[in-house]
Amino acid sequence: MIQSWFKNFFKLLLILISIAWRPTAGQSELNWNKLTHSQTTIYFQQSDLENARQIIYFINEISPAFSTEVKLSIINPVDIYICPSQAIFNSLTRGQIPEWSEAVTISGRNAIILKSPLWSQSRRNFRATVIHELVHILISQKVNHHPVPTWLHEGLAVYFSGEAELASSAMVGKALTTNSLIPLNRIDYVLTFQRDKALLAYQESYLVVKFIIDNYGFSAIPQLLEGFQQHQSLDEIFQKVTRMNFSDFEAQWQQFIQNDRRWDVILDIDNLLWTSIGILFIIAVITLYIRNRKRVKEWEQSE
Numbered sequence: 001m002i003q004s005w006f007k008n009f010f011k012l013l014l015i016l017i018s019i020a021w022r023p024t025a026g027q028s029e030l031n032w033n034k035l036t037h038s039q040t041t042i043y044f045q046q047s048d049l050e051n052a053r054q055i056i057y058f059i060n061e062i063s064p065a066f067s068t069e070v071k072l073s074i075i076n077p078v079d080i081y082i083c084p085s086q087a088i089f090n091s092l093t094r095g096q097i098p099e100w101s102e103a104v105t106i107s108g109r110n111a112i113i114l115k116s117p118l119w120s121q122s123r124r125n126f127r128a129t130v131i132h133e134l135v136h137i138l139i140s141q142k143v144n145h146h147p148v149p150t151w152l153h154e155g156l157a158v159y160f161s162g163e164a165e166l167a168s169s170a171m172v173g174k175a176l177t178t179n180s181l182i183p184l185n186r187i188d189y190v191l192t193f194q195r196d197k198a199l200l201a202y203q204e205s206y207l208v209v210k211f212i213i214d215n216y217g218f219s220a221i222p223q224l225l226e227g228f229q230q231h232q233s234l235d236e237i238f239q240k241v242t243r244m245n246f247s248d249f250e251a252q253w254q255q256f257i258q259n260d261r262r263w264d265v266i267l268d269i270d271n272l273l274w275t276s277i278g279i280l281f282i283i284a285v286i287t288l289y290i291r292n293r294k295r296v297k298e299w300e301q302s303e
C-alpha cells in the first residue's frame with residue numbers, strides 16, 4: 001500500500017525550471033483561446049474552458065491569504081497554458097520534462113505549463129497543481145528571479161498547495177532510523193535523485209518550511225525572501241531571521257524532527273502491522289491444528 005501510495009504522490013511532484021523558453025511549433029500551430037483576469041492570462045482549448053475558469057477561481061481564492069500572510073502577490077503578468085495533450089505539453093516544454101511531472105513553471109518567462117485534467121492522470125489534484133506552480137511564480141517574482149534554495153521553493157509550494165496532506169512524512173521517519181536525511185543544500189539536485197530520494201527531499205522541504213512558520217511565524221517567509229532578493233548569503237539571511245547561522249538552524253531543525261514523537265507512532269504502526277500479521281498466522285496454525293485433531297477424533301470414534 002505504501003509503495004502504490006508513494007507512486008501516486010510522485011505524480012504530483014512538480015518541477016521548477018528556469019530554462020530559456022521560446023514559443024515552439026506546438027504553440028503556434030494551435031489556436032489558443034484566452035481568458036484574462038487581472039495579471040493572469042490563461043491559454044486553453046475550448047474543451048478546457050471550465051478548467052480555465054477554475055484556475056481564475058483558485059487564484060482569487062488564495063491571493064488574499066498570500067498577500068497578507070506572506071506578502072506574496074503577482075507583480076508581473078503571468079501566462080498559464082493548459083495543454084490539451086502530452087504532445088503539446090512536450091512541445092511547449094521542449095521535451096525536457098519527465099513524463100511523471102504534471103506541470104512546469106518557467107520562472108524567467110513568468111509562465112506555467114499545465115497538463116489538462118481532461119487527460120492528465122492526477123485530475124483530482126488540479127487545484128493543488130495550480131497553486132503549487134503559482135507559489136513558484138510568486139517567489140520568483142518576489143526575489144526578482146534571483147536564486148532561492150530548492151528546499152525553500154518546493155517547501156513553500158507544498159505547504160501552500162496543501163499537498164502536505166498527501167505527503168506522509170513516513171520517508172523522513174524511515175530516514176531518521178537509518179541516519180540518511182538529505183542535507184538541505186543537497187536538495188538543489190533533486191532532479192538528479194532517484195524517485196524515493198526525491199520524495200524524501202520534498203518531504204524534508206515541507207517540514208523545514210513548516211518548522212520555520214511554526215517557530216518564527218509567517219512573517220519569517222517574506223524576511224527570508226527579501227534576503228535572497230538582496231543577494232545576501234544564507235548565513236546573513238538566517239542570522240537576521242532566526243538569530244543563528246544556517247548550519248545551526250539546520251542542526252536545530254534536525255534535532256526537532258528527531259525528537260518528534262510522531263515517528264514513534266509511525267514506526268509503532270509499522271511494528272503493530274507486522275505483529276498483527278504474526279499473531280494472525282499463529283491463530284491460523286492453532287485453528288488448523290485443533291480442527292485436524294477434531295477430525296482425527298471423529299474418525300477414531302466412527303471406526
Ligand SMILES: [Zn+2]
Nearest residue numbers: 014015016157
Ligand atoms: Zn515545485
